[in-house]
């Protein structure tokens with residue numbers, strides 16, 4: 001077991017009131033797993049991700065990663081957000097180098113690492129372009145290259161493809177699966193798209209809201225690449241749909 005969440009509860013103060021956002025979440029995740037956190041808006045997916053990444057503290061319970069208590073963000077884990085988080089005044093290469101700048105790495109080595117990951121995400125021709133010159137999908141690839149450049153053990157992704165059109169989104173899903181396969185990362189991926197979860201995940205953690213609780217954990221044992229129209233895919237998708245009472 002790599003990530004160990006036990007009895008995690010999160011409450012936020014809202015004026016006089018206390019809002020319970022996560023209620024008694026217990027979950028263990030293995031190294032190299034692709035986990036999707038799936039649930040309706042407001043069920044606490046982002047809050048859980050933020051706690052795992054060290055941006056927020058739990059109110060009760062514990063989170064251990066690789067045997068250590070999570071208290072602050074570290075470069076062993078990186079988060080990729082929906083809005084890419086690129087610096088508009090920096091070109092692609094300098095954006096990808098960003099996470100390496102605080103480390104004791106020479107300028108030439110930094111450049112070499114950045115170029116390696118820019119190639120990996122297929123943007124070698126755009127290394128000198130600024131983010132505004134790139135499409136949304138390309139910008140998200142830059143964010144992925146930047147995340148990979150620091151050699152994280154875990155990648156947290158918060159609806160990373162939410163702003164992309166359907167075709168680009170499917171392409172990016174294939175790319176992230178390929179990156180996961182070749183780099184053997186542990187990926188925790190927040191989405192409220194059921195198809196996306198079934199396409200990507202080894203396990204889907206389905207949440208119910210108010211307060212956020214784990215409703216069910218679904219193991220997706222389909223081989224990759226998955227056929228979005230295959231019988232087994234649709235069977236699992238229908239099972240997840242039924243958990244949300246969507247007809």
Ligand SMILES: Nc1ncnc2c1ncn2[C@@H]1O[C@H](COP(=O)(O)OP(=O)(O)OP(=O)(O)O)[C@@H](O)[C@H]1O
Pocket residue numbers: 012013014019021039040041042043044045046047048192
């Ligand atoms: N810092 C905060 N202070 C107060 N309330 C918060 C804070 N952060 C989140 N919340 C509340 O916690 C609840 C869960 O929010 P969260 O963003 O984790 O949900 P989510 O499942 O990721 O939703 P979405 O899919 O819409 O992003 C919401 O009601 C939100 O308003």
